[in-house]
Amino acid sequence: MTPVVEARGLSRTYRRGRLRVPAVSDVDLTVAAGTVVGVEGPSGSGKSTLLRLLMRLEAPDSGELLLDGHASRRTAPGWAMPVFQDARASLDARWPVWRTVAEPLLRTDRAARRAAALDWLSRVGLGHVDPDARPRELSGGQCQRVAVARALIARPRVVFADEPTASLDATTAAGITRLLRAAADEHGTALVVVSHDADRLAVLADRIVRMDAGRLTA
Ligand SMILES: Nc1ncnc2c1ncn2[C@@H]1O[C@H](COP(=O)(O)OP(=O)(O)OP(=O)(O)O)[C@@H](O)[C@H]1O
Ligand SMILES: [Mg+2]
Structure with missing residues (x-):
């Protein structure tokens, strides 16, 4: 079966004046449907940059990226869903959280979208939060869970999650890991999940790769 994500030799170097920062160097990564790949590694090792490359938010300097076997075609809306490291900044500040959660549900009427959003808010442990609240009225960990609910609600083909449980207590993090x-x-x-929490990653992931100074070492 064609892998959902297939990266070959992906590299991305940032340039600041004469300084060159090789954030991601020659990374090969294959992720099959139904598979969770965990990415660990020290701060600054290139994990978030790698996720941005895999999401095509940023173009690599070199290398090849196939999504469902296609090198360049745009993926359908909702095909890939992100959970960004800075969850609050990634949510639309003007929108009630239910609307953010429901946004990937295309072609569904408003009442059904609101009902599905409330269901997902309760699945991520936010059943008691006002669905009409704005992100600034929520804690950082609550915003993170809104982002997870939004990422999962429409059953995407792939999720790229950057530290999705970093701001959560152990019990809440375990619930998100199960989802x-x-x-x-x-x-x-298919999921690619970056985490500093090795124990949680060991529970969640089928395979764990380690980044070190931009390279995948395992
Ligand atoms: N937009 C950018 N411009 C310049 N340099 C960048 C940019 N984004 C990242 N970098 C550099 O690339 C390297 C990798 O950064 P990245 O954010 O991918 O690391 P990370 O592994 O996600 O770290 P953390 O665990 O702290 O989130 C760092 O040296 C960083 O300074
Ligand atoms: Mg990061």
């Missing part, structure tokens, strides 16, 4: 795992097991979603 991410269930997306892979029940819907065949």
